[in-house]
Amino acid sequence: MVLHNMIQFGAVTILGNDSEKSSGNNGIPTASSSTRMLGRFPRLESLSHPNLCPYVDLIRSTTFVKMLFRLSLKQALRISCSILSAVNYLHNNNIVLGYLSLDSIFCVTDVDDIRVGQYGLHWLSNGGRDMETFIASPWYISPERLYGLSQKQKLALRSSDIWAFGIILLELLLFNSVSVAVDGSALSPLLEAIRVARPKVVLNANAELTALLELTLCVRPSQRPKAKKVLAVRQADDGDSEFLGSRSVQESYFLWKLSGSSVENILLNHGIIKASSPINMLPHVVAEDFCIYGNSVSRKCFSTFQIFGLPSNNLRERLAAIDKDQFLISFELERERKAKLELSLIVKEKDIEYQARRMLVLSHLIKAYPFKKDLLREECATDIPPLHRGAIWFALLNLTPLKVENFFQYDTYPEHLSDRQLMVDIPRCHQYDELMASPSAHCKLKRLLKTWLLAHPNYVYWQGLDSLAAPFLVLNFNDLSKAFACLDSFISLYLYDFFLKDNSPVIQEYLAVFYHLLAFNDAELYTHLTQMDFLPELFAIPWFLTCFAHVLPFHKLFHVWDVLLLADSSFPLFVGLAIMEQLRQRLIFATFNDAILLFSSLPGNKNSRLQFFIVLLFRNYMLTRRPLASVTLSSDLNIERIIQDSQSMYFSVPSSCTFRSHSSSHLRVPLSLKAYSVEELKEFSCPRLSPDDFLRLFDASSILIIDIRTQQEFSRESLAGSVNYPYGDVEPLDMIATALKIAQNAKHVANRCILAGYNRVCILEGGIESLRFTERCFNHSF
Structure with missing residues (x-):
């Protein structure tokens, strides 16, 4: 047993076993032993007990002072009860220690603060299958494990832990290590062997403790009591000390x-x-x-399960x-x-x-x-x-503990229509992340997705849903109910109706509004892309369908979503604009083929349809014999600049410019613009402005008004500070007779402004007639 009066961290090295590496049924190589252990580790990380040393990290990568004072019987009982309490807690959580020895026991400050370490090795290695080394200390190994070892079986049972506890209890009472005296397999032979080796040793135990030792050291595993029963015999006083003050x-x-x-x-x-x-x-x-x-x-390689203390002086x-x-x-x-x-x-x-x-x-x-x-x-x-991101996101998504209970209402074991597609997509989802590459993560992600699909029968699985769910799984790996609640709330707020079976109207409207905003912020880039017929359908669908989870790695996506969760459902549009702004210098001079190559170099644009399209384009591209080096792009986007630019545009662009008829109710302000079809929206070259936003900008003198009515109408009544620009093509038109004609002309004038390179152009929804309810804007001439 080890005494340490200053809390510090310890490390244990383990070696994976990949001698039987093979491929799965789908042709994808099976995960390595270290990856499988990474998937199991979060379960150990979630365990919390006052008599356990917490696991905090598992790193995959290419000394203490011994107790020198003699224990009294009361102290030995306190220590044994603390150990037994930890063992009982682990057994209740279906964790078998497999490795338990006196060297695994730590006294943090005194005998009232006992911690058990090394308890996760057996669970982490799947009962020893993923490790070359046999997980056990030879002096604490039970008879059935010795027999199993001869049969090449590494599995440990709960009764094996009780045997190891019995050896520890015997050592505490003898104040001697059995490793220098053990030559038997039960209490009597053990005591006899110890008396022969150490004649002066006295067993400091009463009849009750002796009976307890006999039970824990029974040769037959079935005759050994459970930890809960032993704990009920001798219960130590509760003593819980705080770890490093108030810091976890x-x-x-x-x-x-x-x-x-x-x-x-x-x-x-x-x-x-x-x-x-x-x-x-x-x-x-x-x-x-x-x-x-x-x-x-x-x-x-040879492994040792001794804990090495990591210095914390720094x-x-x-x-x-x-x-x-x-x-x-x-x-x-x-x-x-x-x-x-x-x-x-x-x-x-x-x-x-x-x-x-x-x-x-x-x-x-x-x-x-x-x-x-x-x-x-x-x-x-x-x-x-980063450490509190999961809990904070849970709060920002307006969730409470009561909202996580719905997860347990759905049975995900029966076959589902999406099973075949999930089997293909999940093994490839965020595979650069060590945790997501583990079989445990694949199993949990499948259950999470199937639960969400069962909870929403009107929705279907679209490729990218797995990438969208992955961040919530990583942050709530040990609590799928929380991950489900976060995913469900996130989709309802930011991706409303995106996963309908026929989601074309929703997606097309989103892309149309996105290009309107691009024209509003960068008319020159918008004009260049539209003139070569480079539409957002070619690159932006994976962006918005997954809120960039299919485009950005976790360490960048987390920062984007940190900001996204503080904004309304229109914020992904501005993240897309910020990416376009960062790629502007390449896009503004790019040909159609150059632009395709540019976006294909970004992660997430590698679905089969786009790849097929790119192959066809490259055949034509190679015939032009232009150098490929001129269009290559590093996929390393500056995420901080994207966040800053998206926030800047989010707060500067009028909220009505982001209006979508299919949007959720998660908006900064309620919007009530006229709903247009996708075909009608594509006739616009810029966003629409609501009368409320117009008045706000008008009062702040932040708007230039172009009045396209005839000179006669303008001179009779006009908005203060407006400029009259009667619309006409090559030849003058007759007087505009109807409001419909005026609205049609407004689109043409706006398009002319954008073609001329003017930014921040928009059309007032409803025209001048929508402002009749207020008189403060008008100049009258009678």
Whole structure:
């Protein structure tokens, strides 16, 4: 048992077993053992018990002071009950330890604060199947496991943990390690062997404890009691000490990583991990489905399950150097704290002082939700700490714990119409992410998607729905009900009716409004793209159908959605405009083929139909013999610039310019413009402006009004400050007689302005007649 009076982190090295690597039925290689363990790790991460050392991270990558004081019987009982409480908790959560020894027990401050470590190795390796090494300590292994080892069976049972506990209890009472004396398999032979090896050793136990030891060390597993029964015999006093004050172990580990510490480098420097040249480990022969032969000795690795303490002095020094006033929270005075708000997102996420304070502030507001909902949104407008992103998104989506219960009403085991497509799409969904590449993530994602489809029978599975659900799964990996609630709320707010079986009207309207906004913000680029018939259907459908989840990797998508969840359903349009703005220098001089190549280099535009279209275009493209180097593009988009540009346009463009008849009710202000068909919308070259937005801009003197009526009508009555521009083609037209004719002419005039390169052109919905309810805008001439 190990005593440590300062909390610090520890690391254990494990080696995966990939000797039987093969391909699946779909032809895709099966996940590696390390990937499978990554998928299981979140379950261990979710466990919380006062007598367990929490797991905080699993890293896939290419010393303590011994207790020297003698324990009293009362102290030994306290320690044993704490251990047993942890074992019982794990068994209730269907976790078998498999590896339990006295070296796995840690005294944090004293015998009243006991923690059990190394309890997740058996679960993580799927009962030892994904590891080469047998997970057990030879001095604590039960008889049935010894027999199973001879049959090449690595699985451990709950009764095996009870046996290991019995050995630990015996060691605590003897104040000696059985590793120097054990030569039997039950209590009597153990005691006899110990007395022979150590004649002066005295068993400090009463009759009750002796009976308990006999039960836990029964040779037959069926005769050993369960942890719950043993715990009921001797219950220790509850003693729960706080871990690092008010800061959770997850927050502490997050800050430890920001302090510049690296688990891999520390283990390499101390010789725990030994690097070897890959060329010296190559097999002599590789046959068929990754069957390797020869040179096995050089590939042999030996594992140790001892916990290596990771130094935390650097973190403690960094935290000690921070002014304590930084942690005094006053939301009334918070607006005065502007020192680090101008830093980039990347810099702020790596700054220990900044993150320590932000996590403290946001954790308080999360606990106060929904009573401090407005204050939470105000703080999130600055940034969101990565560690609390899942809980914050849950609050920003207006969810409560009561709304997650619907998830358990649906049976996802029966076959569904989408099963075949899910089987193809899920293994390819965000495979760059280690967690999403694991079989556990694939299973959970399938269940999440099928539950959502069952909850909405009017919707169908469209390619991209898996990418849309993946961020919520990653942030709520151990709670699918929360992931489902977040996905359901997100789609209802931002992608309303996008997943109808016939979603063409919804998508086409969205794309038409997007191009209207492009003309509003960049008339020159809009004109260039439309003149070569480069329509948004060729590149933007994956953007808006998945809210960019199919285009951006997680580390960039999270930052975009942090801002998106604080805005209304029109915000994805402005993210698309910001991407177009970033690509402008390439697009403005690009030919049709150049533009296709440019967007095909972005992630997410790799569906089969687009690939087929690109192949046809490239055949024509190669005939022109133009250099390919002139149209290549790095897919590394500047996400901070995209966020800044999208926010700037979101707040500067009138909200009515984003009107869609198929939009959800999640809007900044209610909009009531006339609904047009897709064909009618495509006749417009710019967005429409509502009378309310017009009056707001008119009062702020932020608008130039072009009146297209005849001179006679203009001179009789006009808007203050307006300019008269009677519409006419090559030859003058007759007097405009009807409002319909005027509206038609308005579209032509707006189109002329856009072709001339004028930005921020829009058409007043309803024309001048829509302003009759107010007289303050008009100049009258009688």
